[in-house]
Amino acid sequence: MTETETHQEIIEKSWYRCESYGLSHGTQPDFGDIREGEVSALVDRHQNLVHTTENEVLPYYENILSNSSCLIVLADNTGHVLNTWGASRFRGRGHHGLVPGHQWQEMGVGTNAIGTALATGQPVQVSRDEHFLRANRYMVGAASPIYDTQKEMIGVLDISSDAYLPQDHTLGMVKLMSLSVENQLIYAAFQQDHYVLTFSTNISGLDSHWAGMLVLDDRGIVVSANRRAWVLLAHDLALMNIENIFGCSFRELSQQPPNVPLTLRVFERYRMWVRVQPPLAPPLKIPDFRVQEQTVAAQPTMQPDRSSARAADIPPDVVPFDRLEHGDKQVRLILTQARKIIEKDIPILIRGETGAGKEILVRSLHYHSSRKRSTLVAVNCASIPTELVESELFGYEKGAFTGASAKGSIGLIRRAHGGTLFLDEIGEMPLHVQARLLRVLQERVVVPLGSSETFPVDIRLVSATNRDLKAEVDQGQFREDLYYRISGLNIELPALRNRADKGRLIHYVYERLQAESGEPLPMSQTVHDLLLRHPWPGNMRQLVNVLKIAHAMADGQQLQPDDLPADFYDDMTRRSAGPVSAATPTAAPAVDTTDDLATTILNLYTQTGGNVSRTARLAGVSRNTVYKYVRRQRD
Numbered sequence: 001m002t003e004t005e006t007h008q009e010i011i012e013k014s015w016y017r018c019e020s021y022g023l024s025h026g027t028q029p030d031f032g033d034i035r036e037g038e039v040s041a042l043v044d045r046h047q048n049l050v051h052t053t054e055n056e057v058l059p060y061y062e063n064i065l066s067n068s069s070c071l072i073v074l075a076d077n078t079g080h081v082l083n084t085w086g087a088s089r090f091r092g093r094g095h096h097g098l099v100p101g102h103q104w105q106e107m108g109v110g111t112n113a114i115g116t117a118l119a120t121g122q123p124v125q126v127s128r129d130e131h132f133l134r135a136n137r138y139m140v141g142a143a144s145p146i147y148d149t150q151k152e153m154i155g156v157l158d159i160s161s162d163a164y165l166p167q168d169h170t171l172g173m174v175k176l177m178s179l180s181v182e183n184q185l186i187y188a189a190f191q192q193d194h195y196v197l198t199f200s201t202n203i204s205g206l207d208s209h210w211a212g213m214l215v216l217d218d219r220g221i222v223v224s225a226n227r228r229a230w231v232l233l234a235h236d237l238a239l240m241n242i243e244n245i246f247g248c249s250f251r252e253l254s255q256q257p258p259n260v261p262l263t264l265r266v267f268e269r270y271r272m273w274v275r276v277q278p279p280l281a282p283p284l285k286i287p288d289f290r291v292q293e294q295t296v297a298a299q300p301t302m303q304p305d306r307s308s309a310r311a312a313d314i315p316p317d318v319v320p321f322d323r324l325e326h327g328d329k330q331v332r333l334i335l336t337q338a339r340k341i342i343e344k345d346i347p348i349l350i351r352g353e354t355g356a357g358k359e360i361l362v363r364s365l366h367y368h369s370s371r372k373r374s375t376l377v378a379v380n381c382a383s384i385p386t387e388l389v390e391s392e393l394f395g396y397e398k399g400a401f402t403g404a405s406a407k408g409s410i411g412l413i414r415r416a417h418g419g420t421l422f423l424d425e426i427g428e429m430p431l432h433v434q435a436r437l438l439r440v441l442q443e444r445v446v447v448p449l450g451s452s453e454t455f456p457v458d459i460r461l462v463s464a465t466n467r468d469l470k471a472e473v474d475q476g477q478f479r480e481d482l483y484y485r486i487s488g489l490n491i492e493l494p495a496l497r498n499r500a501d502k503g504r505l506i507h508y509v510y511e512r513l514q515a516e517s518g519e520p521l522p523m524s525q526t527v528h529d530l531l532l533r534h535p536w537p538g539n540m541r542q543l544v545n546v547l548k549i550a551h552a553m554a555d556g557q558q559l560q561p562d563d564l565p566a567d568f569y570d571d572m573t574r575r576s577a578g579p580v581s582a583a584t585p586t587a588a589p590a591v592d593t594t595d596d597l598a599t600t601i602l603n604l605y606t607q608t609g610g611n612v613s614r615t616a617r618l619a620g621v622s623r624n625t626v627y628k629y630v631r632r633q634r635d
């Protein structure tokens with residue numbers, strides 16, 4: 001939505017969308033069909049958000065809300081209701097659909113406050129006749145999205161009622177409540193060991209949810225900020241030094257008593273009231289140059305896990321360590337080794353085919369290490385243009401070269417200070433950059449481009465490659481001394497097709513996907529067999545993509561072979577025509593056993609109504625092979 005859009009335009013656009021979804025005014029709402037057991041798993045995954053709303057925000061509105069007949073609804077960012085509070089009269093109308101587990105996206109329910117706020121990313125009020133479906137026209141709703149510090153929408157807060165709601169008042173209140181949830185999430189994540197600076201144009205605003213909020217580490221670097229701060233300061237705040245914002249030294253600011261606000265000029269212009277709250281507990285270590293915390297309001301998307309870290313705490317891009325392996329002894333061994341080594345000052349080099357899960361492994365390793373509170377900086381050396389690799393990695397002084405930012409840059413290596421640096425596709429690093437990296441690893445200091453100053457760094461280094469680096473050393477394309485520096489522990493992550501736990505791993509990935517989409521879908525035995533037999537040249541990445549496509553194609557029905565994409569079968573045909581891949585000389589045969597193949601072919605043959613050509617195409621075998629197995633079955 002653009003800022004200039006009127007309310008009427010927002011509603012009209014939403015109605016258009018509803019028409020394009022094939023809805024008509026008489027359509028009955030479709031709230032999705034999440035099963036009862038899954039509702040509690042859904043709520044569990046968002047317990048931080050639910051808890052914060054219930055305990056930190058709603059009590060402040062109790063007086064106002066207790067006299068009205070409205071219902072407060074919290075939904076996640078897919079429109080699933082997580083919880084409701086308030087009017088029992090309204091709540092009593094069981095048919096209204098505002099109950100945990102029901103999904104309020106426009107696609108199923110038409111224009112409505114939650115769904116339209118989700119679709120536009122903006123607060124919106126939808127009055128009775130503005131609902132697209134007649135079935136919803138008994139109510140009025142006002143909803144406002146909730147964002148995390150990465151500006152990702154994590155949920156929606158809504159006030160709905162079947163009685164009259166004063167429009168401005170209710171929309172204003174729900175906006176304020178969503179800001180309040182955002183602020184509370186930031187507080188909860190940082191107040192223990194960070195400085196929290198609040199600022200506002202007037203002194204009374206300091207206590208309101210409209211105040212800007214900056215989270216500072218103990219050097220005065222901004223590590224997080226609320227949405228108001230971005231609006232009020234209109235600046236890229238990440239990693240800025242507070243001195244550059246308020247023109248006042250961090251020492252001075254941090255020594256200011258928390259209950260005595262002061263006025264300062266922002267960017268040497270506007271005056272603001274500022275208050276600084278020191279950490280509740282003094283920091284144990286001195287972090288440096290941290291990027292924005294990923295833990296704030298992170299939305300875990302996985303099933304409850306068995307690991308020591310609670311699933312609800314694990315960010316969505318981290319696979320719990322004990323879910324990386326599901327019964328493959330080789331993988332278990334390398335995981336055990338890597339977990340021990342990451343705690344020592346020994347670099348790890350991971351070799352593995354593309355998409356085998358190298359980065360996922362590193363994220364999990366970092367997250368389960370003692371450095372989890374510090375930053376993991378993942379750099380794909382192949383994706384940075386050659387001429388920029390050096391400045392990106394090592395940083396630069398202001399004005400170090402034409403086109404350099406006026407502020408200078410600290411570079412990715414220093415960003416990982418106190419944490420982990422992951423250099424993916426290290427084989428792609430140009431030779432002159434390799435020499436510079438070697439010096440950093442030997443001397444443990446970074447010298448930015450155009451500078452003579454040295455900055456000490458404390459990093460754990462993990463590198464990854466899908467090339468044979470030893471061979472590259474022999475050919476003079478990779479420095480031998482660097483090779484030995486980065487390969488303290490050398491591990492090989494096997495290709496998916498060669499993993500002994502392939503079946504269980506496939507199921508785990510599928511379970512994650514179902515949990516993410518909130519739409520459970522059984523998988524037919526034939527699909528399961530086909531997945532097991534596939535050569536997976538793109539490994540885990542390809543598996544995830546294939547499953548996502550199949551899940552979308554299945555339309556809520558059991559996954560069938562026809563739901564799998566065409567190139568999935570192309571791979572199988574290619575494999576049956578020749579060796580799996582030249583890059584995997586040690587590859588085990590992709591077909592697990594002849595029995596599996598026979599079962600798959602016979603199942604497909606039955607499902608296609610005895611169509612030999614389709615069976616051959618779906619199974620990735622020749623027509624003769626199909627005849628052979630069918631005949632064998634008959635005899």
Ligand SMILES: Nc1ncnc2c1ncn2[C@@H]1O[C@H](COP(=O)(O)OP(=O)(O)OP(=O)(O)O)[C@@H](O)[C@H]1O
Pocket residue numbers: 319323324325352353354355356357358359360361424466509540541542544
């Ligand atoms: N153990 C796992 N469990 C669930 N999903 C996984 C796992 N490993 C990998 N994936 C999925 O596969 C995708 C690719 O994994 P990842 O990026 O770690 O591969 P990679 O080996 O680093 O690839 P490349 O060599 O291309 O950089 C991930 O985004 C994730 O979706």
